[in-house]
Amino acid sequence: MSTFKDLGLNENIIKALTDLGYENPTEIQLKSIPQVIASKQDLKAFAQTGTGKTAAFSLPILEQIDANSSDTQAVILSPTRELALQIATNINDFSKYLKGVKCEAVYGGASIEEQIRKLKKGVQIVVGTPGRTVDLINRKQLKLEKIQWLVLDEADEMLNMGFKDELDKILEVTPEDKQTLLFSATFPQEVESIARNYMNKPVEISSGQKNKGSDQVSHQYYVVSERNRYAALKRIADVNPDIYSIIFCRTRRETQEVADKLIKDGYNADALHGDLSQAQRDSVMEKFRNKTLQLLVATDVAARGLDVNDLTHVINHKLPDQIESYTHRSGRTGRAGKEGISIAIVTGREKGKLRPIERIIGKQFVSTQVPTGKEICQNQLLKLIDKVHDIKVNDTEINDFLPSIYEKLEGLDREELIKRFVSIEFNTFLSYYENAPDLNDSEQMRGSDRGSDTRGKRRDDENMTRFFINIGRKDKLNPARLIGLINDQRIAKNIEIGQIEILDTFSFFELDKNYQDETISAFQKGDVDFEGRNVNVEVTEKKRSGRGGGGSSRRDGGGSGRRENSDSEGGRRSRSGGGKPRSKDRKTAGGGDSASGFGRKRSDSKSFGNTKPSQRRKG
Structure with a gap:
């Protein structure tokens, strides 16, 4: 079985990996690390979530980084600030025995002035969200002239979140002789397009089949x-x-x-x-x-x-x-x-x-x-018995209380004691699930529709109103730009956006139905335009399931999926009233009765x- 030393990593990196408990490389690490160390050729790598992608691209970069230079030599892009922070933390752990190597995360929602201050001190590796990275490039605070590696981590998710424009901007201003490393768990057409347009005859490796789920x-x-x-x-x-x-x-x-x-x-x-x-x-x-x-x-x-x-x-x-x-x-x-x-x-x-x-x-x-309810009671009862069996008894503290306890329990045999102690919890379970419905x-x-309580209901959220807008793909409209256009109208604070469908010459979007009148009024001011076209917005019917996409008098097309306004990774302002859309990070977010189930106490234990x-x- 291969070790990290076999992959060509130096002793200081291996020492850090040993401290972290890493002994043998994963499949994607085994394939990626030697390739990046030995060649400057671009790399397109498929790796499922949880297979060690961060080490796969960061370890060979750390092996080759010039610690004596304070220039930024590697930029790693990730879709969210949480992931950016996680990657930066991992890299700092991997490089703790490499003197002079610095890695910083830059992302929205944090002080850009503080991030600029750190960059000015010299950082060899920058991990950033697309929006904040573009912002720093535009401010001329992130200099890419000496970039040797550009990593696109979770490239599919960045495109999913509407970051294509930001990725294009970053890729366009990086040196042609850099090495681009593209890592993705799935390879939709948009990711393949990035590879075709911005990578030079990339080597392709994978740990498993593309887009396939984990065998575990x-x-x-x-x-x-x-x-x-x-x-x-x-x-x-x-x-x-x-x-x-x-x-x-x-x-x-x-x-x-x-x-x-x-x-x-x-x-x-x-x-x-x-x-x-x-x-x-x-x-x-x-x-x-x-x-x-x-x-x-x-x-x-x-x-x-x-x-x-x-x-x-x-x-x-x-x-x-x-x-x-x-x-x-x-x-x-x-x-x-x-x-x-x-x-x-x-x-x-x-x-x-x-x-x-x-x-x-x-x-x-x-x-x-x-x-x-019976199955749940059985599992919970067995769990209780396991806890009783495995409990550690503190003889020193409990011994003083045992005489009075024995006195109170006198006359109860072993079987009766077990039944009574178990029933303390089990009676509650039984009571909770008594007559619980299927x-x-x-x-x-x-496979039958009979008896379904959803028959005739609309496919989309009943709390949303569906609108027609007279612009589409041919007007260079995409979901992110449509969200920005809606925000510009200052309809309401924190208004929720539902499904968006972009067609060639017109589109549809959904907003909270409580703001239907305000939305129409905002777009009827007469001065709303997009790419030189006057914008017209009207209320339209929602599509109904089971009717071939019908229900609307206008032809509906493929959708981009439900999305919401939010203050994303501190980047693009996605709430109404946020002013003109800026190139910053966007965040795309994602009852029933309680006739069954029992609660677990929420505590800090x-x-x-x-x-x-x-x-x-x-x-």
Whole structure:
């Protein structure tokens, strides 16, 4: 088996890796590190989430970096500030025995003046989000004349988030003789286009098949009615007492709502999304890493910076808009050689979305029944017995109390004592799940639409109004520019944007229906133009499922998926009233009854399953 020394790394780097507990390289590291050290040829690398991509590109750069020069020699781009910080932290750990090597992260949401101050002192490696990197380039504070390496990490996600213009800008101003390293978990056409336009005959390597899911992850799905989605989520958590999971939602609002419900029901849970400040994000992520939290409810982008190897489950509260995003989600579990489970909670009408995902990941979803109350009680009871069996007894402290305890329990034999102690917890479980209903949507699991509570409902969020706008691709409109145009109208603070569909000559978008009149009024001022065209906005009907995309008097086309306004990585201002859109980082964010499930006490303890009976409530 190969070692890092076999790959051509020097003793100081190997010493740091040994301190970190790294012994043998992963497949992507085994292929990438010698290639980057031995050749200046561009590299296009496929690697699934959790396979050690950061070390794959950073270690060969560290091996060749000139520590005696204070010039910036490497720029590493990542889609989010969390991931940028994680990469910078890893590089600083890898280089702790390399004297004079400095690495800094630059990202929105933090003081740009402080980042400029650090750059002026000399930084060989800069890790940045696209928006902040472009901002520093425009301010002439990030000088790229001496760049030898440009790394695009998670290139697919950067394009997914609308950073193509920023990537084009950065690639255009870097030296032609640099080495470009493109790492991506999936390779959609947009990533291939970047490779064709900005890379010179790149070598292509991979650790696994392109876009394929990890072999360590199994995939399950549960079919429920929409009203039972949250209740099913709770039962999935309850039947797995040791669950340690990220729950993925599509939007910031959904993320916060699900987290609030879980917290109210007594679970060790919290939310991670674009509305949180950097300090709040850091606090939540730290609690999740040290397992104070069992359940982290997150949007796709917010979770990209999490480097956690022990997740037991990934739960899709709702499937992502972009099929490729499922690969990223599921890749958060089954890492470091451990097995994981990726779960999708779907309604009958959403089952069809699983088929294209199966083709991409190369695996089939296993249809699974939502756990019954009896199954949950059994698992929780056995977990309780394991805790009793493994508890460490403090003889010194307890001995003084034993005589009075023995006196009170006199007359009870061994079997009776066991039954009574177990019943203290088990009676609560039984009471909670007494007469708990079956949550499985049996009609939909058999492929029938009969009995579905979603029949006739519109496919999109009923809280959104759908608008027609008379500009499209031929006017150079894209989702990011449309969001900026909406922001410029100052319709309302924190207004939510739903699905966006860009067609050739016109487009559609959704906004919070509470601001329908304000939206029409804002665009009817007569002075709204885009690329020289007068903009016209009208209310239109939503598309209805099962009608061939009909429902609107205008022809609908392919969509870019649901997205929300947010203050992203401190970059582009994505809220109304934020002024003209600037080239900064954008953040794309991503109930049911409570008839079942029991709460776990939310505390700062690292132990799981420490619920008091008073914390549990009947749904």
